[in-house]
Amino acid sequence: MADLSSINCLGIIAGHGDLPRDIIQACQRQNIPYYIMAYEGQTDPKFVQGLLHDWVGLGQAGKTIKHFKTNKVDHIVMAGYFNRPAWSELKPDFKGVALMAKLVGKPMGDDGLFRVIVDFFESEGLIVISPEDLLGPKALVNLGNLTKAQPDEQALEDIKRGLNVAKALGAQDVGQSVVVQQGLVLGVEAIEGSDELIRRTASLKQEGPGGVFVKVIKPNQETRVDRAVIGPRTVEYAAQAGLRGIAAEADHVILLNKDETIALADSKGLFITGVCHD
C-alpha cells in the first residue's frame, strides 16, 4: 500500500470508462493534488474540462514524462482502459519509439505489455500506484451477496461454470469475463471488452431464467495497471440484456461507486455477489 501523504502530485493516466472519474473524486476527498494526462482518441474530452490536464498522443512517451516533470508529478496511476490505437494516434517521439520497440509483438491485454509500461515509468523515477491505493480496500467487491436479490440454485451453478471458464481463459491471457445462462456459456470476452460482451450476448439469450455475468482477474494480472472493474454501467448493460445478476471475484474486482451501483442493481432487481474461485 502506497503512502498517500508522500504524494506531491499524482499523475492520472486517463483511459476510457468510469475509473478515472472515481480516482479524481478520491483525490478530491483526500486532498491529493493531481494532474491528468489525456490521450488523443482515448480520453473523453468532456471528462477533463475544467481540470488540470494536457493532451498527448499515445506514443509520446517523452512528452508525457516532460509534462509530468513540469507539473511536479512524482506518483502516477493508470486508470481506465485503452482501445488499441490507430497508428495516427501514436505520434511517437524519441522515447516513444524506444518504448514501442519493447512493446512490439505484445498484444494489448497482455500482462507483459503492462509490465513494460510500469518499468518505463519507474525508470523515469515515477512511482506507479494502484487504483485501490487511492480508492481504499472498500472499493473492492466483498465476499458474499451485496444486493436484495440473491442468486438462486441455477444462478449459483452458472456462476461456478463461469468462474471455471473465465479462469481458464485468463490463464491464456485472453479475457476476464463470461456470460452463462442455464449452464450454457453464451459468450466469452476477448478484446471487445465486458460491456460489448454483455451487449452481444443479449441476442443469444435463451428462454427461461436469465443468465449471469461473471468477472474475475487473470492469474498473474498486473493489477496496478490492468484492473478488473464493475460499476453502474455494468448493471445498466446487464439489465438491458436480461441478465439476473453479476458475480465478481471478491477482494480483486473493483466496484465503482459502490452505493450507487448497489442501489441501481436493487432498483432493477439484479444481484451483485462477491465470489471465490477455488
Added chain:
Amino acid sequence: MADLSSINCLGIIAGHGDLPRDIIQACQRQNIPYYIMAYEGQTDPKFVQGLLHDWVGLGQAGKTIKHFKTNKVDHIVMAGYFNRPAWSELKPDFKGVALMAKLVGKPMGDDGLFRVIVDFFESEGLIVISPEDLLGPKALVNLGNLTKAQPDEQALEDIKRGLNVAKALGAQDVGQSVVVQQGLVLGVEAIEGSDELIRRTASLKQEGPGGVFVKVIKPNQETRVDRAVIGPRTVEYAAQAGLRGIAAEADHVILLNKDETIALADSKGLFITGVCHD
C-alpha cells in the same frame, strides 16, 4: 469404421450447415439408401425438397423412432448443427419427455448431451455412425498446407496462440474456434458458432497483416455427433472479414467439398493449413 455395405437404410438427422448435403452426396456416390429426419425450425426446407423425408419437432423422440422403423432405417448419422430450440419447437411426445428428463441441465454443446442422445438411439437398436465413415478419411483436413497461399511467420505465431486458447476453451467444453491477429485474440467462440464469430470479429480487426481463424476439436469430443467442420462458407466469411487464412486441426476437422473449398481459398488468396496441437 462402420461396414457401409451392411446398411439397409441410413437415417440422416439433418441440422444446419453444409454437412447434411455432403452426407447425401456421399450416400448417392456409394449407393446407400437414405431417409432424412427433418426438424422444424432447424432443417432448411429447401434442402429436403424432392428427397425422402418427414418433419418432426425436436422433442418428438417417439415419432422419430417410428419414422425410422417405418422406413427400415438401421443406421443413423447426425449431420449439421442445431440451434438451441424454442420450447414451441420441441413438441415432446412420450419418449421425448423421457429423453428430455435425461438432458435437463446439460447445456447444448455439452459432450454429455450428445452421449445421452447416442445412448438413446442405440437403446432403440439403431447404430450411430460418424460422418467420416461416409465421407471417408479423405474428408478430414490433412497435416500441412493445402493452398497456394501459406502462413508467414506472424500467421504461424497466431496459429500457435489460437491452438492454445482453443484447446483451453475446449477443455472447458465451450467453443472450438478463435480468431487471432498479431498475437491478439480478437474473439472466442461460445454458442454463436464459427460463422458468427468470424463475422463479428471483422469489426475488431486491427491495422496491419490480417488474422487467422483456428478451429480444433474439443478434448473428449463425441465426434460421431458433434463434428468440427470447415467448408466453402468458412472461406467466404474469412475472406469477408479480411482474415489471411484458416488453420484446422489435422486428422480431426472435416473439410467439406475439399476441392471446391481449396479452389475458393486459392481464388481469394487465403491459406488453409492442417496443424497439430502438441
